Amino acid sequence: MAETTTTNSRSTVSRTTYLLTGVALLALLGLTVLAAEWKLGTWSVVIALAIAGTKALLILVFFMHLKVSDGLVRLAAATGFVWLAILIGLTLADYASRG
Amino acid sequence: MSVSASHSRADALDPAVRRRQAASLGMWLFLATEVLLFGGLFGTYAVYRHLFPEAFALASGHLDELLGGINTAVLLVSSYTMALGVAAAEEDRRSLSRWLMLATVLLGALFLGIKGYEYHHKAVEHLVPGPGFSFEPAGTEGVEMFFLLYFVMTGLHALHVIIGMSAVAVAAVRFRRRKCDALTVEITGLYWHLVDIVWVFLFPLLYLV
Structure with a gap:
């Protein structure tokens, strides 16, 4: 199967972006573990979900190419x-x- | 919602572009149903955590935060290798793409190994819901429900990891042998990333209450 990769491929997310996304995801993982130690009561779950939401957004936009969809x-x-x-x-x- | 400027009339008639759009749209619609499948469980979790906040905090303390954190890192790195595998596939670097996808599968296996070790520990500690369940202090309402949700949610997720690993492994081999094109690799990658996203929410909600 010979594809013309020039017309087929539209992905323009760079390797640098992937690397930065990966590093940011691991940093946010560290942050969520740290934040869980702060014992802020009700705010703990809000912060945890905000961090998880940010991580999900990074994956959706860059890894899953929604940026260029x-x-x-x-x-x-x-x-x-x-x-x-x-x-x-x-x-x-x-x-x-x-x- | 404005139509992306990059889509000229010629683009819209190009079979390759149309095929790509159809494949992406179909996969995203399927992923929306997956979000709602897990969503029902997240909704159940929300209700029971609202009803039994202390029991959930108490029970969550019995999960191994370090192993859960390591597993989160493993899946995040596996998403990174998958993204690189898709990028390599789009440049038609078939061997490189195959190796990156196989690395993704290995990281998935590492995740399952750690998860299995955790399950084993829960079984030894009598924390599997059912007749053998026991928890000190006894009689705390909501604790067994936490562990039930823990096993159902992580179990359904583990099933998705197994399906994802199989799909990525098949795509890796088929792409290398020129039995499929880069689009197949990208669509397979979408599934893997979604499985990662589900875990991103499971980790703080189960391990860090």
Whole structure:
């Protein structure tokens, strides 16, 4: 199978970007372990989820090429996370507002 | 939402571009269903952690933070090698791409090995939910539910790691033998990265309560 890699390949994420993404991911892993030691009560889970969300975003944008994907693919990528946010958001709103 | 400027009319009619778009779109839609599959479990976790905050903190203390952290690093590095494998595939460097994908598979195996060691320890400590479950102080409501969620969530994730390893290994061999093209490698990579993302959330929610 001979492909014309020039037209087929559209990925323009550089090796440097991949390296920086990888280093940032490991740094954020270190940060989340450190932050767990601070014992900030309710804020601990907020910080942990913010760090995890940042790591997920780095993977989605750079490793998974959303940075260079077109709008339709980005929209499809967002759907799962948007519905998940509604699912968990409304469920917790219910439990949090019970007497 | 504006249409990306890079898409000219000629691009839209190019079969290679259309094939690429169709493949990416299909995989991302599948990944959205995967997000919701795990999402149901994350939702269950959220409710029970809300109901039993102390029990969750207590139970989480019995997980090995160091092993969990090492496993997180292993998966993050495996995502990096996978990304490099895709980049090499797009430059048609087939041998290099194959080795990077095989490195990814090996890191996946290392992850499963560490996970298996942890499971073994939980079994020895009677922390597997069921008739043999015992936890001191006894009678703390919510503790057994934490361990049930721990095993179901990490178990479903481990199953995804096994499927991902198989898919990446097959892509590595087939790509090297010119049985598939770079697009297949990239689509396979998307699956591997999603499995990594799931673990990125599992680690703090289970190990660092």
